[in-house]
Amino acid sequence: MQNTDASENRSSFVDFAAIKDEMMSNQTPLQVLDGHGKIVNQAVFDQYSDTELVDMLKLMVWERTLHQRSNALTRQGRLGFYAPTEGQEASEMGAQLAFKATDFLLPAYRDIPQLIQHGLPTWKAFLWSRGHVLGNDYEEEHLAAMPPQIIIGAQYIQAAGVALGIKKNKTEDMVAYTFTGDGGTSQGDFYEGINFAGAYQVPAVFIIQNNGYAISTPRHVQTAAVTLAQKGMAAGIPFVQVDGMDILAVREAAKAAREYAAAGNGPVLIETLTFRFGPHTNAGDDPKRYRTPEEEQPWFDNDPLIRLRKVLTEKGVWSEEIENAYIDDVKAEIKAAVAQADAAPKQKISDFLKNVFEEPTPDIVEQIAIFEAKEAK
Amino acid sequence: MATMTFIQAITDALNTQLKNDDKTLIFGEDVGKNGGVFRATDGLQAEYGKDRVFDTPLAESGILGLSMGLALQGFRPIPEIQFIGFIFEAMDSIAGQMARTRYRMNGKVGLPITIRSPFGGGTHTPEMHADSLEGMIASVPGLRVVTPSNPYDAKGLLISAIKNNDPVFFLENLKLYRSLKADVPEGEYTVPLDKANVVREGSDVTVIAYSAEVNESLKVAEKLAKEGISVEVVDLRSLAPIDSATLVQSVSKTHRAVVVQEAQRMAGVAAKVVSEISEKAILSLDAPIGRVSAPDTVYPFGLAEDDWLPAAADIEAKVRETLEFN
Numbered sequence: 001m002q003n004t005d006a007s008e009n010r011s012s013f014v015d016f017a018a019i020k021d022e023m024m025s026n027q028t029p030l031q032v033l034d035g036h037g038k039i040v041n042q043a044v045f046d047q048y049s050d051t052e053l054v055d056m057l058k059l060m061v062w063e064r065t066l067h068q069r070s071n072a073l074t075r076q077g078r079l080g081f082y083a084p085t086e087g088q089e090a091s092e093m094g095a096q097l098a099f100k101a102t103d104f105l106l107p108a109y110r111d112i113p114q115l116i117q118h119g120l121p122t123w124k125a126f127l128w129s130r131g132h133v134l135g136n137d138y139e140e141e142h143l144a145a146m147p148p149q150i151i152i153g154a155q156y157i158q159a160a161g162v163a164l165g166i167k168k169n170k171t172e173d174m175v176a177y178t179f180t181g182d183g184g185t186s187q188g189d190f191y192e193g194i195n196f197a198g199a200y201q202v203p204a205v206f207i208i209q210n211n212g213y214a215i216s217t218p219r220h221v222q223t224a225a226v227t228l229a230q231k232g233m234a235a236g237i238p239f240v241q242v243d244g245m246d247i248l249a250v251r252e253a254a255k256a257a258r259e260y261a262a263a264g265n266g267p268v269l270i271e272t273l274t275f276r277f278g279p280h281t282n283a284g285d286d287p288k289r290y291r292t293p294e295e296e297q298p299w300f301d302n303d304p305l306i307r308l309r310k311v312l313t314e315k316g317v318w319s320e321e322i323e324n325a326y327i328d329d330v331k332a333e334i335k336a337a338v339a340q341a342d343a344a345p346k347q348k349i350s351d352f353l354k355n356v357f358e359e360p361t362p363d364i365v366e367q368i369a370i371f372e373a374k375e376a377k
Numbered sequence: 378m379a380t381m382t383f384i385q386a387i388t389d390a391l392n393t394q395l396k397n398d399d400k401t402l403i404f405g406e407d408v409g410k411n412g413g414v415f416r417a418t419d420g421l422q423a424e425y426g427k428d429r430v431f432d433t434p435l436a437e438s439g440i441l442g443l444s445m446g447l448a449l450q451g452f453r454p455i456p457e458i459q460f461i462g463f464i465f466e467a468m469d470s471i472a473g474q475m476a477r478t479r480y481r482m483n484g485k486v487g488l489p490i491t492i493r494s495p496f497g498g499g500t501h502t503p504e505m506h507a508d509s510l511e512g513m514i515a516s517v518p519g520l521r522v523v524t525p526s527n528p529y530d531a532k533g534l535l536i537s538a539i540k541n542n543d544p545v546f547f548l549e550n551l552k553l554y555r556s557l558k559a560d561v562p563e564g565e566y567t568v569p570l571d572k573a574n575v576v577r578e579g580s581d582v583t584v585i586a587y588s589a590e591v592n593e594s595l596k597v598a599e600k601l602a603k604e605g606i607s608v609e610v611v612d613l614r615s616l617a618p619i620d621s622a623t624l625v626q627s628v629s630k631t632h633r634a635v636v637v638q639e640a641q642r643m644a645g646v647a648a649k650v651v652s653e654i655s656e657k658a659i660l661s662l663d664a665p666i667g668r669v670s671a672p673d674t675v676y677p678f679g680l681a682e683d684d685w686l687p688a689a690a691d692i693e694a695k696v697r698e699t700l701e702f703n
Contacts, residue, residue, distance in 0.1 A: 104449075137483040146449070147481060154474055157439050161446015168402075168428065169450055176446070189469070192439030199434050355484035356519050358542045361571050361618040 024226045029241045029273055032248035035302045037310035044252055050317045056097070056247050057308045057318060058326060060089035063113045064305060065330040066122075070129075074282040078338065080130040083110040087245075087277035090304030091209050092179075093117070094250025095272070098258050099177055099205075104162045105145040106155035106178035110209070110276075112148060114179070119143045122333065123340035133352070134344050152184035152214075156193025156206060163202035163267065175261045177205040183214020185228050194235040194269060201266035205257045206232075208271045209244065215280040216290035232269035244272030245304040275299035348375055381561040384554040386528035387417050387493075390535035391455065393565050395425050398453060401539060403430045405440055405457030414459055415495060415554055437463050441470030441492065445478070448488040455539060461496035461548070462505030464514070475544050476519035487542040491535070496524075497550040497589055497639055498686055501679035507551060508676040509638070512645020514546050515617035521570060522617040524548040526591035528559040530614060533568030541570060548616075550588045557592070573620035575627060579609035582696055583627040585650055586637035587613035590669075594637055596689045597696060608696065616646050621653040628658045633699050635667035637692055642670040664702035667695040 032041045039045045048056075067086045073079040085092060088110070096114040099105070105118050112125050119141050128135030128147060136147040149155040159178035166174050184190055185208055197204045208228050212219050225231060232239030238260070242253045250272055257268035277300065279285035287296075312318035350371040353364050360368060381389060394401050403418055409432040412419030422430040433440050437458055444454040458464055464471070475488050498507040515522040523538055523545055525531040531549070538545035576591060577598050586594045591612045598608035611627050613619065628634045634654055638647040651666050669687045677685040 133481075133483045136481055137485060139483075139485045151469055151473055154442065154469060157442025157470070158446045158449070158474070160439070161443035162449050163446070164443060165447045165450020165452055168447075168452065188436075188466075189438055189442065192434070192436040193442065195434055195436070196439045196443055351484075352480060355480045357479065357521075358487050361521070362620065362622060363618040 026226050027241060029243045030249045030253055031243045031246050032252065033246050033307050033311060035245070035307065037307045039311070044248065048248070050312075050315060053308070053312055053315075054317055056093070056251070057305070057312055059093040059097070059117070060247060060305050060308065061323060061326055062330050063089045063093055065327050066113060066116075066334065069331065069334045071278070071282065073126075073338065079126060081109070082129055082282045083112075083280065084276060084278035084282065085110060085113055087275045087299065087303070088209060088211060089113075090247035091244035091250055091272040091274040094247040095177075095179070095207050095254045095270075097251045098254030099175070100173070102144060102174055103258070104159075104166070104174070104176040106159045106162065106176065107145065107148050108152065108155060108179050108181065108184070109148045109150055110181065111179045115145060115148065118145055120145070122337035126337060126341040127344055130341065132341075132344055133347060133355075151189070152180055153187030153189030153193065156180060156184075157189050157196065159204050159206065160193045160196040160200070160202060163197060163204035164200050167200070167202050173262050175203040175205055175258055177207065177258070179207045179209055181214060182208065182210040182212065182219050182222055182228060183217065184208070185231060186214075186222050191231075191235070194232060194237060194267065197267040198235040198237040201264075203261040203264070204267040205254065205261050206267060206269045207254070208269070209274055210271050211274045211276045213276070213280070213287075213290065215285060218290070227271060229269060229271035235269075237267045237269055239269040239271070241271045241273065244274030245302045245307065247304055247308060275302070350375055378560050378562055380558050381528050381532075382555050383525075383528045383531050383549070383557050384415060384417055386532040386561050387535060387549060388419060388421070389561065390532040390539070391418060391421060392424070393532075394455075394536060394539045395421060395429060397565060398539075399429075400451060401429070401453045401455060402447060403455045403457070404433050404443070406433060406435055406459045408432060408457050413457060415551075417493070417549075418457070437466035438470050441467045441475065444490045444492070445470065445475045445488060448475075448490050449486070453489045453539065455491045455493060458492060458494040460502070460506040461494045461510055462508050464494065464510060471514070471520065471544075471546070472517040476517045478519075479543060480519055488544050489539075489542045490544045491538045491541075491547055492544070493535075493547045493549060495551045495554070496548045497552055498676065498682050499552045499589070501682060502551070503679070504676070509640030509644060509671070511548055511616050512640055512648075515646055515649070517617075519544070520617060521545040521615065522548065523570060523615055524550065524588045525614060526550075526553070526576075526588055526612050528557060528561050530568050530574070530612075532561050533566050534570065534614065536565055537567040537570050540567070545570070548588070552589050553592075568614075571615050571618055571620060573623040574612045574614055575609060575623065576612045577608065577610040579607035580631055581607045582633040582635060582700055583609045583611060583624075583631045584635045584637060584692065584696060585611045585613060585624060587616060587646070588639065590637045590639055590687065590692075593687070593689045594692055597693045600689075600693065601696065606700065613646075613650070619649055619653055621657055624650065624654055625658045628654055629661045632661055632663040634662065635669060635692065635695050635699050637669040637687060639686055640671060641673045642668070643673050644670070664699045667699040669695045
């Protein structure tokens with residue numbers, strides 16, 4: 001016998017269909033400015049002065065310019081590994097603006113702009129991209145951060161550990177914050193990280209930048225969960241989904257999360273809905289193989305820069321001239337950073353061997369001698 | 378001085394370092410109120426509180442990622458992995474993350490983490506509880522792997538591991554936990570890392586072993602001594618790095634060598650010892666290097682362990698074969 005009416009399948013003891021319906025009811029992502037540049041939360045918008053708004057747009061222009069130059073440098077063979085950030089400026093800079101230099105950042109490979117804003121000199125970021133160890137030498141900057149993570153969930157469990165350390169040290173007004181992508185939420189370490197952080201109620205802010213694709217795998221293949229934010233539910237930590245093309249909304253949500261966590265209330269999970277305009281990395285990935293122009297166009301129209309630029313131009317505090325002059329300044333800084341990266345000394349294997357342990361073990365001492373002899377030639 | 382079992386020596390080392398350094402933290406599955414499934418951390422939570430000795434959720438990658446974050450905040454974590462077979466869950470945290478951090482960050486960031494885990498067979502545990510994974514672990518650059526064979530070394534090596542500013546994987550043999558007793562000094566003392574130990578001097582053949590097989594080798598040495606055969610027994614103690622200087626010195630004296638491990642033949646540590654001796658002392662050898670190990674199967678089901686594990690009789694046969702070679 002075949003049931004045609006789903007309701008006939010519903011058990012009076014437990015109605016899984018109803019539970020699923022409730023689970024799948026979507027919430028509207030937080031917004032301050034909508035996709036047309038219309039202010040949808042006037043109260044929040046009004047808290048920002050024109051100068052602050054201009055600074056936010058400048059940060060996004062800076063990130064876009066950094067992206068464009070990095071892209072060009074990669075094509076010229078003057079950078080190594082590069083994960084494009086175009087389209088994610090509101091998500092990355094909005095989040096970054098909510099944190100302090102004393103907070104501990106655990107970034108992933110697409111989070112280079114946040115790392116630079118956190119204090120990593122641009123020339124060192126370029127050295128990281130090229131595969132030079134000086135790009136990971138944070139001592140001089142006293143940088144509260146780890147180098148960009150390649151394993152897409154590892155930084156989440158480390159962030160839980162850093163945050164537990166902050167709690168145990170009773171360090172006031174400090175949090176650990178970390179990023180992953182939509183694909184990263186499928187990794188065991190993602191769950192272990194948010195679960196540990198929840199279990200220990202530590203000051204951590206976990207940010208998922210949901211840009212729709214893990215290389216070519218679309219978001220809907222990652223999970224049946226209706227939002228990625230709701231994964232916080234199982235760990236018992238509060239979560240929210242934010243319009244990731246709206247820098248004001250991301251900044252406000254991250255700021256609230258930071259305050260909540262720093263005050264000792266435990267961790268928070270934020271999902272930003274964003275889009276990477278380009279490929280996953282510049283190592284041969286072509287989004288045309290897995291995305292259609294019809295799908296991409298609305299996101300391009302939803303460019304976070306266009307949105308804020310429109311509002312600020314209407315206010316009379318931004319113009320094409322201002323933007324172009326600012327871009328020229330950024331380009332000059334990037335040029336200087338490339339020159340500084342070019343001047344980095346050649347890496348020595350004997351130095352690598354010396355850096356494996358605090359004191360080289362006897363077998364490594366043997367190998368240092370071999371390589372020092374080779375390097376002296 | 379007190380007489381202690383191997384596991385009591387471990388607990389004593391942990392207690393000593395918790396007392397001496399308030400940055401040390403012990404955590405893992407069931408290590409708190411329960412004192413660990415083998416009671417290695419018995420009484421430590423009661424003594425030092427839940428802030429220093431605490432239970433974790435059951436997730437090995439999480440435990441070791443947590444260790445890394447805590448070390449970055451100035452702590453000296455001593456995480457426990459309940460059984461060695463669970464380490465696969467945490468190999469990214471170990472090999473992909475913590476062991477490479479100093480190298481990755483230009484030598485500027487050290488992670489003083491001591492991972493403790495029981496290992497080794499012969500106690501009829503369920504699957505994935507006793508495997509000999511030391512060869513895999515010892516292949517990770519940036520990680521020291523240490524395993525004591527007696528209570529004195531257990532305490533001294535563990536204190537050295539905890540005080541070291543780089544990650545150390547500390548392997549405790551399950552069968553030795555309660556089968557050995559020895560005099561152990563009170564308070565802090567150290568046994569150096571990276572050093573093998575000549576536990577019995579001899580002149581006819583060198584037997585190189587580690588962990589429980591050291592004791593099997595000593596039985597063989599005693600038996601053969603009655604026939605006038607003088608066996609030198611070297612306890613490797615450090616599986617990464619291998620102390621090849623001590624091995625070369627011993628082999629240059631005896632001219633014959635037998636390497637013993639509980640792990641499968643393919644599993645690494647004995648092969649590394651053989652290659653070190655071959656490279657550095659082959660001309661002092663009068664016979665091919667003998668190797669005693671378990672067969673290349675998956676770790677056996679409990680009832681087959683006694684047939685599978687290399688024992689004194691296997692070592693004796695290989696030693697005689699090596700001595701008879703002309």
